[in-house]
Every structure is written in C-alpha cells, then in structure tokens.
Amino acid sequence: MDITFxxxxxxxLTGHTGFKGSWLSLWLQSMGVKLLGYALHPPTNPSLxxxxxxxxxxxxxxxxxxxYEHLRQVIADFRPxxxxxxxxxxxxxxxxxxxxxxxxxxxxxxxYLFEAIRQMGGVRAVINVTSDKCYDNREWxxxxxxxxxxxxxxxxxxxxxxxELVSAAYRDxxxxxxxxxxxxxxxxxxxxxxxxxxxxxxxxGLIADIVRSLLQKxxxxxxxxxxxxxxxxxxxxxxxxxxxxxxxxxxxxxxAGAWNFGPYDSSIKPVGWxxxxxxxxxxxxxxxxxxxxxxxxxxxxxxxxxxxxxxxxGWKPKLSLESALAQIVGWTKSYQAGEDMRNVTVAxxxxxxxxx
Numbered sequence: 016m017d018i019t020f021x022x023x024x025x026x027x028l029t030g031h032t033g034f035k036g037s038w039l040s041l042w043l044q045s046m047g048v049k050l051l052g053y054a055l056h057p058p059t060n061p062s063l064x065x066x067x068x069x070x071x072x073x074x075x076x077x078x079x080x081x082x083y084e085h086l087r088q089v090i091a092d093f094r095p096x097x098x099x100x101x102x103x104x105x106x107x108x109x110x111x112x113x114x115x116x117x118x119x120x121x122x123x124x125x126x127y128l129f130e131a132i133r134q135m136g137g138v139r140a141v142i143n144v145t146s147d148k149c150y151d152n153r154e155w156x157x158x159x160x161x162x163x164x165x166x167x168x169x170x171x172x173x174x175x176x177x178x179e180l181v182s183a184a185y186r187d188x189x190x191x192x193x194x195x196x197x198x199x200x201x202x203x204x205x206x207x208x209x210x211x212x213x214x215x216x217x218x219x220g221l222i223a224d225i226v227r228s229l230l231q232k233x234x235x236x237x238x239x240x241x242x243x244x245x246x247x248x249x250x251x252x253x254x255x256x257x258x259x260x261x262x263x264x265x266x267x268x269x270x271a272g273a274w275n276f277g278p279y280d281s282s283i284k285p286v287g288w289x290x291x292x293x294x295x296x297x298x299x300x301x302x303x304x305x306x307x308x309x310x311x312x313x314x315x316x317x318x319x320x321x322x323x324x325x326x327x328x329g330w331k332p333k334l335s336l337e338s339a340l341a342q343i344v345g346w347t348k349s350y351q352a353g354e355d356m357r358n359v360t361v362a363x364x365x366x367x368x369x370x371x
Contacts, residue, residue, distance in 0.1 A: 016254060016257050016258045016261060017261060018046050018368070020261050020264075020265075021043065021046040021047065021048050021257075021261075022046065022047040022048075023047060023048075023049060024048050024049065024096055024097060024264075025048075025049045025051075025093065025094060025095045025096045025097070026043055026048050026049065026050050026051070026095060026096070026097045026098075026099065027051050027052075027053065027089075027090065027093060027095035027097070027098045027099070028040060028043070028050060028051070028052050028053070028098075028099050028101065029052070029053045029054060029080055029098075029099070029100045029101055029102035029128065030052075030054045030080075030100070030101030030102035030103060031050075031052025031053070031054050031064070031069070031073070031075065031101070032052070032054040032055065032056060032057045032058070032062070032064045032069075032075075032077075033054065033057070033058055033064075033101065033102075033105070034059075034062075034063060034212075034214065034215050034216070034217055034249070035101055035144075035210060035249055035252070035253070036052065036054065036064075036101045036102075037062070037063040037064045037067065037069050037214070038063065038212060038214075038249050038250065038253060038360070038364075039099070039101070039253050039256070040052060040064075040069050040072075040073055041067060041069060041072075041357070041360055041361055041364060042250075042253060042257070042364050043073075044072035044073055045361055045364060045365070050072070050073040050074065051073065051074045051075075051076065051089070051093045051095065052073055052074070052075045052076065053076045053078050053080070053086065053089055053102070054076075054077065054078070054080075054102050055077065055078075055079060055102075056077060058217075058218075059216040059217060059218065059223075060216075061216060062214075062216060063214035063216075063356075063360065066214070066350065066356045067214070067356045067357040067359075067360045068357050069357075071357070074093075076089055080102040080120060080124035080127060080128065081119055081120060081123055081124050081127060082127075083127040083130070083131065086127055086128065086131050087130075087131040087134060087135065090131045090132065090135045090138075091135045094135075094137050095137070095138055096137070096138065096139050096140070096264070097138070097139065097140045097141075097260050097263075097264060098128070098132060098138055098140070098141045098142070099142050099144065099256060099260065100125065100128055100141070100142065100143045100144060101144045102120070102124060102128075103120060103121050103124070103144075103175075103178075104116060104117045104120045104121055104171070104174075105146075105171075105217065106171065106217065106218055106219050106220075107148075107169050107171045107172070107219070108218075108219045109171075109218065109219075110169055110170035110171035110174065111169060111170060114170040117170050117171060117174050118170065118174050118177070120174075121171075121174035121175060121177070121178050122174055122177045122178055122181060125143060125178045125181045125182065126181055128143075129141075129181065129182070129185040129189075132200070133185070133189050133190075138200055139199055139200060139201065139263070139264050139267075140200075140201050140203075140260050140263035140264040141190075141200065141201070141202045141203070141263075142203050142204070142205050142256055142259060142260055142263070143178060143179075143182045143202075143203075143204045143205070144204075144205045144207070144256060145175045145178050145179050145182075145204050145205065145206050146171075146172070146175040146206060146207070147159070147206050147207060147208045147209075147245065147275070147277065147317060147318075147319050148167065148171065148172040148175055148317070149165050149166075149167065149172065149175040149176045149178070149179050149206060150163055150164070150165060150166065150176075150206075150317075151163070151164040151165060151166025151167070151176075152166070152167075152168070152172070152317055157318070157320070158245075158275075158277065158318040158319045158320030158321075159275070159317075159318070159319055159320060160275070160320045160322075160323070161206075161272070161273040161274065161275055161323055165179055165180065178204075179204055179273065182202060182204050183204075185202065186202040186271060186272075190202050190271075192267070192268030192271050193268075195267050195268045199267075201263040201264070201266075201267040201268060201270065201271045202263075202271055203259055203263055203270060203271055203272055203273070203274060204272075204273045204274065205252075205255065205256050205259060205274050205276060206273065206274065206275050206276065206319065207247065207252035207255070207275075207276045207277065207319075208244065208245030208246065208247050208252075208276075208277045208278060208317075208318070208319055209221075209244040209245060209246050209247070210247055210248070210249040210251075210252045211246055211247070211248060211249065211339055211340075211343060212248055212249040212250070212339070212342065212343060212346070213342060213343045213345070213346020213347055213349075213350070213359075213360070213363070214346060214350075214356070214360070215249075215343075221237075221286060221289060221290075222343060224236065224237075225289075225290060225293050226343070226347050228301070228303075229293075229297055229299075229301055229347070230347070230351060232301070234301075234302045234303060234304050235290060235294075235301070235302070235303035235304070236303070236304060236305075236306040237286060237287070237290055237303055237304070237305055237306060238286075238305075238306045239286055240285060240286050240287030240290070240305060241285050241286070241287065242285065242286050243283060243284065243285050243286075243317070243318075244283070244284070244286065244317060244318075245277045245278050245282065245283050245317065245318045245319055246278060246282050246283070246284060246289065246336050246339065247276075247277065247278035247282060247332060247334075247336075247339065248332075248333075248334040248338070248339035248342065248367075250333075250334070250363070250364065250367045251276070251278070251332045251333055251334055252276050254330065254333070254367075255274070255276035255324055255328070255330050256276070258328050258329070258330050259274055259324075259328060259330075262328060270327070270328075274323060274324050274328070275319040275320060275321045275323065275324060276319070276321055276324055276330065277318065277319030277320070277321045278332050278336065279332055280318075281335070281336065282332070282335065282336035282339075283318050284336060289340070290303050292337070292340055293340055293343070293344065296340060296341055296344040297344055333367060333370045334367070334370075342363060346359060346360070346363065
C-alpha cells in the first residue's frame with residue numbers, strides 16, 4: 016500500500032461508527048484522506064467510535080443505509096472517489112432474532128448504495144466488505160477460494176452471500192469491466208475472517224465477551240470452545256481492503272471481483288485456545304466455563320484461502336495471532352487505566368504500518 020496515494024482522496028466509508036469502521040476511519044485520517052462516514056449511531060456502548068473520538072478528523076453523517084434518498088443526497092453532495100461499504104448487521108445471533116432487519120440492512124442496503132453510486136456518478140472504486148461466512152460452509156478442513164459456491168445456513172451468512180450476488184449483478188450489469196472506458200467504476204468484494212483487536216465490544220463476539228468478563232472480574236462464558244476460526248488482527252484485514260482499493264482506483268477492471276483476506280494457517284485456532292491464551296496474557300485471576308448449548312446453529316470450522324490476494328495484490332498478514340492477542344490485552348489495560356484511547360489506537364496503527 017502506498018500511503019501517499021491516499022493523501023487528499025475523497026472517501027466515503029459506510030459503517031464508520033462500528034468496530035472495524037472506527038479502526039479504518041482513524042487509519043484513513045492518519046493518511047490525510049478527506050473522509051465522510053455514513054452510519055447509524057454506534058452499535059455498542061462503550062464503542063471505539065466514542066472512546067477514541069473518531070469524529071475529530073472526519074465528517075460524520077448519521078443515517079440508515081436503507082434510507083435511499085438520504086444516502087443518495089449525501090453521495091451527491093460529497094462526490095466520493097472511493098467507497099468502502101461496511102454498514103451491516105454483523106451478528107449471527109441477531110440475524111436469528113430479527114431476520115427481516117438483517118436482510119433489509121445487508122441486502123437492500125447494498126442495493127441502495129450501488130444504485131446511488133450508479134445514479135450520481137464520479138466514483139472510481141467500490142469495495143463491498145462482506146464476510147467469510149458468505150460461503151456455503153461444508154465444514155471443510157481446507158480454505159475456501161473466491162470461486163467456491165456461496166450460501167449460508169443462518170440468516171446472517173445467507174444475507175452476506177446475497178450481498179455478494181448483488182455486487183456481482185451490479186458489476187456485470189452496470190459496471191462491467193469490459194466497458195470500463197464508458198463508466199470508469201471498478202467494483203470488488205472483500206471477505207475476511209474473524210477480525211479481532213482492542214475495542215471490540217460487539218454483542219456476542221468472543222473477544223467482547225472475554226474482555227467484558229475480565230474487566231468485571233467474572234467467569235467467561237464460552238458457547239463452543241471447540242469451534243475453529245481463522246483469527247486475524249483487524250489491521251491485517253483493513254490493510255487488505257486499502258491495498259485492494261488502491262489497485263481498483265489505479266488499474267480498474269484488473270482487480271474487480273471477489274477477494275479473500277484471511278490469516279496464515281498458524282492463526283486458525285479453536286475458541287478454547289484463544290480464551291486460554293488471553294487469560295495467560297491478562298495475568299490476573301480469571302476463569303472460563305462453557306455456556307449451555309446455544310439454540311442456534313453455528314458452524315464448527317471455517318477458513319479462507321488467500322492465495323489470490325497474496326499473489327496478485329502482494330498482501331500478506333503482518334501480525335501473528337499471539338501478537339494480535341497481546342495487542343488486545345495491551346489496548347484493554349490502557350483503556351482500563353483511563354489513557355487517551357485515540358492516541359493509543361493511532362499509535363497501534365502507526366506501529367503496524369512500520370512492519371515490513
């Protein structure tokens with residue numbers, strides 16, 4: 016990624032008040048981007064968006080991704096060059112409890128965004144951030160590739176597969192790479208694994224549950240200690256999105272399509288391993304116990320094959336899983352001590368950027 020590329024670029028980021036969106040907002044601000052965020056109010060309390068004062072270096076618009084007229088007007092007024100779409104309902108359990116809102120946000124929200132981009136013009140690169148759960152998960156031990164079938168047992172996973180299909184349909188119908196000279200828009204989707212970092216208070220998220228219990232000095236309740244996931248630090252995933260956006264902007268159709276951004280095999284670990292390692296890093300008396308069986312289906316194994324991103328984008332994970340977990344513990348202890356969390360978070364981003 017070329018840091019100088021981002022200086023002065025006009026970027027629209029949907030979902031900027033969320034966990035990943037807040038980390039990305041601070042990163043983009045640090046590179047001199049003219050950034051506008053469009054999202055609902057922060058989905059958690061506390062949130063990184065609030066404790067790190069994310070709005071200080073950007074324009075923040077509170078709005079619903081399904082409010083087409085408002086979204087279209089914001090895009091018309093701002094005239095972004097690059098759009099990174101993260102606004103979504105992102106919790107599997109929530110999708111079971113309220114599937115209609117889940118589909119409306121994750122599917123129709125994607126439709127409204129692409130339609131606004133199509134109508135307003137001026138955008139050169141669009142990335143729709145979906146999920147590794149968009150694949151038809153057959154509990155394979157090997158990683159899924161970008162050309163494997165999409166699917167989804169639960170409403171969340173299914174909605175992300177639908178969002179991928181919407182992106183592909185708009186790319187083929189209105190932003191076809193074969194007619195790039197006519198429209199000038201390059202469209203890609205990005206699929207990452209279980210991203211983790213300090214400041215993750217996502218409902219029902221493993222790291223959020225661990226941190227909350229540690230701060231409250233209560234036993235950690237774990238649903239599926241044997242479930243295996245591809246864990247990666249949020250900055251590794253965001254680095255992939257930014258590298259992809261830069262290539263879409265500069266080279267257009269050559270980088271349109273779907274992209275996986277997953278960790279190395281050494282970072283694919285069971286939930287129980289994550290909990291035990293976090294407890295050892297925390298260094299204070301703490302324990303965990305298994306929660307009663309969840310009434311909702313959850314996949315036991317899922318991993319990504321990121322060879323395409325490594326070979327074509329030159330992207331690779333920078334942080335080991337052990338380093339990522341240490342960062343979470345360090346960030347949380349800084350928060351517990353009342354430090355300036357904007358400075359702490361920006362410093363973590365700067366340190367990451369210095370890694371070769």
